[in-house]
Amino acid sequence: MKTLFENITVITMDNDAGVIKNGCAAVDGNKIKYVGTTKPEGEFDRVINGENKALIPGLINAHTHTAMTLLRGYADDMNLQDWLYNKIFPFEDKMTPEDVRRGSEIAIDEMLAGGTTCFSDMYFFQAETGRAAIQKGIRAVLSDCVNFDGYERKVKLMEEMAEEFSGSDLITFTFSPHAIYTCSFELLEKCAAYAKEHNMPIHTHLAETRTEFSDCEIEHNMTPTAYMESAGLFENPTIAAHCVVMTDSDLEILKKHNVSVAHNPISNLKLASGIAPVPKMLDMGINVALGTDGASSNNSLDMFEEIKAAALIHKGAGLDPTAVPAETALKMATINGAKALGFDNLGMIKEGYLADLVVVDLDTPHLRPIYDPISSLVYSAKCGDVEYTMVNGNIVYER
Amino acid sequence: MKTLFENITVITMDNDAGVIKNGCAAVDGNKIKYVGTTKPEGEFDRVINGENKALIPGLINAHTHTAMTLLRGYADDMNLQDWLYNKIFPFEDKMTPEDVRRGSEIAIDEMLAGGTTCFSDMYFFQAETGRAAIQKGIRAVLSDCVNFDGYERKVKLMEEMAEEFSGSDLITFTFSPHAIYTCSFELLEKCAAYAKEHNMPIHTHLAETRTEFSDCEIEHNMTPTAYMESAGLFENPTIAAHCVVMTDSDLEILKKHNVSVAHNPISNLKLASGIAPVPKMLDMGINVALGTDGASSNNSLDMFEEIKAAALIHKGAGLDPTAVPAETALKMATINGAKALGFDNLGMIKEGYLADLVVVDLDTPHLRPIYDPISSLVYSAKCGDVEYTMVNGNIVYER
Numbered sequence: 001m002k003t004l005f006e007n008i009t010v011i012t013m014d015n016d017a018g019v020i021k022n023g024c025a026a027v028d029g030n031k032i033k034y035v036g037t038t039k040p041e042g043e044f045d046r047v048i049n050g051e052n053k054a055l056i057p058g059l060i061n062a063h064t065h066t067a068m069t070l071l072r073g074y075a076d077d078m079n080l081q082d083w084l085y086n087k088i089f090p091f092e093d094k095m096t097p098e099d100v101r102r103g104s105e106i107a108i109d110e111m112l113a114g115g116t117t118c119f120s121d122m123y124f125f126q127a128e129t130g131r132a133a134i135q136k137g138i139r140a141v142l143s144d145c146v147n148f149d150g151y152e153r154k155v156k157l158m159e160e161m162a163e164e165f166s167g168s169d170l171i172t173f174t175f176s177p178h179a180i181y182t183c184s185f186e187l188l189e190k191c192a193a194y195a196k197e198h199n200m201p202i203h204t205h206l207a208e209t210r211t212e213f214s215d216c217e218i219e220h221n222m223t224p225t226a227y228m229e230s231a232g233l234f235e236n237p238t239i240a241a242h243c244v245v246m247t248d249s250d251l252e253i254l255k256k257h258n259v260s261v262a263h264n265p266i267s268n269l270k271l272a273s274g275i276a277p278v279p280k281m282l283d284m285g286i287n288v289a290l291g292t293d294g295a296s297s298n299n300s301l302d303m304f305e306e307i308k309a310a311a312l313i314h315k316g317a318g319l320d321p322t323a324v325p326a327e328t329a330l331k332m333a334t335i336n337g338a339k340a341l342g343f344d345n346l347g348m349i350k351e352g353y354l355a356d357l358v359v360v361d362l363d364t365p366h367l368r369p370i371y372d373p374i375s376s377l378v379y380s381a382k383c384g385d386v387e388y389t390m391v392n393g394n395i396v397y398e399r
Numbered sequence: 400m401k402t403l404f405e406n407i408t409v410i411t412m413d414n415d416a417g418v419i420k421n422g423c424a425a426v427d428g429n430k431i432k433y434v435g436t437t438k439p440e441g442e443f444d445r446v447i448n449g450e451n452k453a454l455i456p457g458l459i460n461a462h463t464h465t466a467m468t469l470l471r472g473y474a475d476d477m478n479l480q481d482w483l484y485n486k487i488f489p490f491e492d493k494m495t496p497e498d499v500r501r502g503s504e505i506a507i508d509e510m511l512a513g514g515t516t517c518f519s520d521m522y523f524f525q526a527e528t529g530r531a532a533i534q535k536g537i538r539a540v541l542s543d544c545v546n547f548d549g550y551e552r553k554v555k556l557m558e559e560m561a562e563e564f565s566g567s568d569l570i571t572f573t574f575s576p577h578a579i580y581t582c583s584f585e586l587l588e589k590c591a592a593y594a595k596e597h598n599m600p601i602h603t604h605l606a607e608t609r610t611e612f613s614d615c616e617i618e619h620n621m622t623p624t625a626y627m628e629s630a631g632l633f634e635n636p637t638i639a640a641h642c643v644v645m646t647d648s649d650l651e652i653l654k655k656h657n658v659s660v661a662h663n664p665i666s667n668l669k670l671a672s673g674i675a676p677v678p679k680m681l682d683m684g685i686n687v688a689l690g691t692d693g694a695s696s697n698n699s700l701d702m703f704e705e706i707k708a709a710a711l712i713h714k715g716a717g718l719d720p721t722a723v724p725a726e727t728a729l730k731m732a733t734i735n736g737a738k739a740l741g742f743d744n745l746g747m748i749k750e751g752y753l754a755d756l757v758v759v760d761l762d763t764p765h766l767r768p769i770y771d772p773i774s775s776l777v778y779s780a781k782c783g784d785v786e787y788t789m790v791n792g793n794i795v796y797e798r
Contacts, residue, residue: 069767073774077724109764210718269715270778272722299778300765305704312708316668317716319609323671325476365508366699366782368468375472379669379698383765384783 001045001393003027005359008050009373010035012349013057013334019373025055027355030169030393035349046395048388052363054373056330057347058117058139058356058391059303060337063203063241063262063291065123066132067095067103069110071296080209080271088296092124100125104132110301112138112397114383117356117390119301120239120262120291120341122176122203127161130171137396139356141341143176143203146191147183155194169392172342174203174239180224181212188231201237201342204228207250208242209273225250234259239340241291244268244276251277251284260287260340263332265309266300267293275317278310278324289340290332302383307333311378326378359388361399400444400792402426404758407449408772409434411748412456412733418772424454426754429568429792434748445794447787451762453772455729456746457516457538457755457790458702459736462602462640462661462690464522465531466494466502468509470695479608479670487695491523499524503531509700511537511796513782516755516789518700519638519661519690519740521575521602526560529570536795538755540740542575542602545590546582554593568791571741573602573638579623580611587630600636600741603627606649607641608672624649633658638739640690643667643675650676650683659686659739662731664708665699666692678713678722688739689731701782706732710777725777758787760798 003026010023012035026034026044034040075087095103100123111119118139121129126144133140142165144157158173165171175198177183177191195202207213207224216224225246228234234257241262243254254261263276281288290310292301311329315321338347346354360381362370367385370376389397402425409422411434425433425443433439474486494502499522510518517538520528525543532539543556557572564570574597576582576590594601606612606623615623624645627633633656640661642653653660662675680687689709691700710728714720737746745753759780761769766784769775788796 072768072779073770076771076774076778077721079720083720106764106767113764266711269711270720272714272718272720274718275715295779299774300781302765302781305707308704309711312665312668313712313715315671316674316712319671319673321478321482321669321671322476365505365512366701368505369471371472372475375475375698379475380471380694382699382701382781382783384781 001029002043003390003393003395004040004044004047005050005055006039006047009054010349011054011056011373011377013331014348014350017350025349025357027357027390027393030355032349032351032353032355035351048359050359052361053387054360054362054377055349056358056360056377057334057349058358058389059115059333060289060341060347061111061116061119061291061301061303062239062289062337062340063264063293064119064121064301065294066107066119066121066129067100067123068294068296069106070095070099070103071294072299074296097125097128101128101132104129105136107295107301108132108136108138112136112389113386114302114304115358115360115386115389116301116303117358118337118341118346120174120203127157127164130161130165134168134170137170137391137394139170139391141172141174143174145176145178146187147178148187151187151190173200175200176203177233179205179212180216180227185231188228188233192232192235195236201239202233203239204233204241206240206243207245210245213245223247223250225253229253229257237342239289242268242273242276244274246277251280251286254286255284260289262289262291262340263310264291264293265313266306267297269313271297275313279314279318279320282324282328287336287339288332289337303333304381304383307378326375329378330374355390355393357390358386360385361387400428401442402789402792402794403439403443403446404449404454405438405446408453409748410453410455410772410776412730413747413749416749424748424756426756426789426792429754431748431750431752431754434750447758449758451760452786453759453761453776454748455757455759455776456733456748457757457788458514458732459688459740459746460510460515460518460690460700460702461638461688461736461739462663462692463518463520463700464693465506465518465520465528466499466522467693467695468505469494469498469502470693471698473695496524496527500527500531503528504535506694506700507531507535507537511535511788512785513701513703514757514759514785514788515700515702516757517736517740517745519573519602526556526563529560529564533567533569536569536790536793538569538790540571540573542573544575544577545586546577547586550586550589572599574599575602576632578604578611579615579626584630587627587632591631591634594635600638601632602638603632603640605639605642606644609644612644622646622649624652628652628656636741638688641667641672641675643673645676650679650685653685654683659688661688661690661739662709663690663692664712665705666696668712670696674712674716677709678717678719681723681727686735686738687731688736702732703780703782706777725774728777729773754789754792756789757785759784760786
């Protein structure tokens with residue numbers, strides 16, 4: 001399958017290429033074959049006229065729990081412990097594999113319609129999520145989450161998934177100890193060793209709340225970040241979700257080990273976890289990706305919303321209008337997400353990269369006028385402006 | 400014109416009626432004639448089947464500068480002084496009445512498509528905005544903004560507008576001294592007296608930034624709020640936009656005079672003004688409405704975004720997940736906005752109220768499932784879900 005996007009504003013997210021007005025991008029199979037200003041030679045199965053449209057790299061949701069769409073709006077505006085122990089956990093206890101499949105399907109429909117082409121999931125019955133991803137054609141990074149009692153069973157599930165999905169281009173894996181408060185130190189060490197042996201990145205929750213931070217200090221006389229480091233987790237490539245409550249030395253630890261942060265600004269606001277020190281992370285050169293978290297704490301899987309929130313919240317919280325400028329926020333949702341998830345050929349529109357691409361319709365009142373397409377995409381565009389979503393060379397959503 | 404909405408989830412925002420599932424609402428002329436569970440008798444010119452849809456009061460944008468759509472994305476991520484003096488003011492100096500007309504048209508198209516049925520504007524060449532509002536059929540509350548040198552001229556313009564629009568149901572007025580830093584004390588007093596004499600509400604900017612606050616303390620040995628009070632402005636019904644930097648006594652002043660606050664959470668974040676003490680205002684019983692501010696500091700006129708931001712930001716900033724619950728946020732954008740703008744028959748779906756109504760399509764992945772329709776509208780719905788927008792009994796937008 002060969003596809004040509006022509007006469008389109010190409011937001012490459014490649015520092016060398018920048019924004020190409022009246023550009024072209026050609027896709028052959030699952031790869032981008034050409035990006036530039038002249039129309040490439042050859043026959044195409046499909047040509048998309050990009051007048052008044054932008055082509056952006058597919059958005060990457062670096063931290064979510066897709067099946068939690070089933071809990072979207074089930075409980076809001078509650079204290080965290082009450083919410084978790086009286087609402088979320090009892091609901092999840094009853095969830096079946098079929099529920100996870102249905103919840104994942106809803107999530108994937110929502111994500112594809114909103115320009116998300118890849119998500120990093122952490123939940124249970126993940127094989128169902130993988131099957132839904134393949135059926136709908138979205139790229140997924142899966143992990144059947146490990147907690148207190150689940151190590152052997154989860155390793156088995158991960159190995160079964162590796163086998164089942166070995167023929168798919170779309171599925172890769174991380175290994176996921178849930179968090180320091182749901183795993184013993186020995187379990188964290190086992191996860192670190194397993195991930196190392198199997199060459200898998202770690203995906204975990206880290207320093208999400210003040211409670212987690214202070215409990216860890218009391219129990220272990222260490223910050224959550226230092227504690228995770230001491231368990232050897234960060235000797236693997238790691239995606240640490242949240243990182244809200246961080247000391248300066250914690251940030252140094254992330255930097256030293258090249259840990260990627262999955263920043264979830266909307267979930268952190270909604271659950272009153274607080275505001276992660278993202279401007280400091282960026283100044284230190286820490287790779288910050290972006291996630292929606294589950295739909296129960298957001299309540300959307302809308303990366304356009306998340307990008308705008310990331311660009312806004314640090315300005316207001318730090319009283320600095322130059323914090324997290326538009327392009328930085330868009331990088332978090334594209335190239336930084338790709339890096340976090342271990343891809344070296346995703347997140348930019350560049351020859352040889354995977355063809356995960358999104359066409360955004362700019363011909364709408366709320367995008368008028370356009371001075372700077374990146375500003376328009378970050379501060380004014382909405383998920384409903386997505387016209388086509390392509391994953392791995394296939395158009396899997398058309399508005 | 401008689402319209403019937405049937406088999407629809409009616410979010411009345413009326414405490415007595417609450418949410419009516421499988422409800423009906425009938426409109427005759429510009430008024431709501433019936434709300435309930437049984438289908439009313441009689442003939443209708445148009446019947447809208449509301450299956451999988453919600454009917455909400457039209458959203459009210461209590462503070463904006465519509466023509467600033469022309470500056471949407473013109474300058475972002477800059478320090479405030481640099482932004483204002485090197486970008487915004489030089490641009491505005493060149494704006495013609497035709498520009499204001501065009502900018503207002505874009506804004507109104509965006510607002511109607513996003514379920515906003517009424518806006519409170521403060522800008523210049525407001526007659527053009529009024530003409531655009533009448534042409535497009537949106538309700539507008541206008542004020543040609545007064546600053547240092549403009550009093551006599553602005554009074555004349557306001558009087559000309561009052562005459563020109565006297566036959567329109569859609570246009571009302573406020574009187575707008577721009578802010579304490581652009582008006583002398585004597586000018587503020589004159590505005591207060593004029594508004595009182597002509598029975599007009601005041602619409603002004605108040606305590607938006609730390610600079611405004613500290614300059615006022617240095618210059619007048621008073622807070623901006625106390626200073627405005629001393630000029631007599633609050634002896635009129637007043638909409639005070641922003642109110643970010645407020646002492647407890649300032650809030651007492653607002654409460655004492657029944658001043659309404661137009662909260663603009665996204666603009667306050669983007670310009671790094673900070674986060675207004677809204678939970679405190681609500682605890683004190685101050686009427687808090689919601690605004691987008693101009694598109695240059697947002698960069699949207701999307702009340703769904705603003706409602707979600709209002710519900711999220713105070714949870715995260717105050718570390719309280721129960722702050723500004725969903726229904727409160729939706730009230731800010733409906734009934735509280737109506738009160739702020741001086742309407743006693745707007746902002747709820749109730750017999751005898753003005754027929755400003757919005758149909759929201761709930762049949763979309765990002766709104767699945769629905770446990771509580773108000774939570775779904777606040778945390779998950781998007782402006783693109785608006786299917787019909789009715790103002791004053793007329794359907795003026797259909798998706």
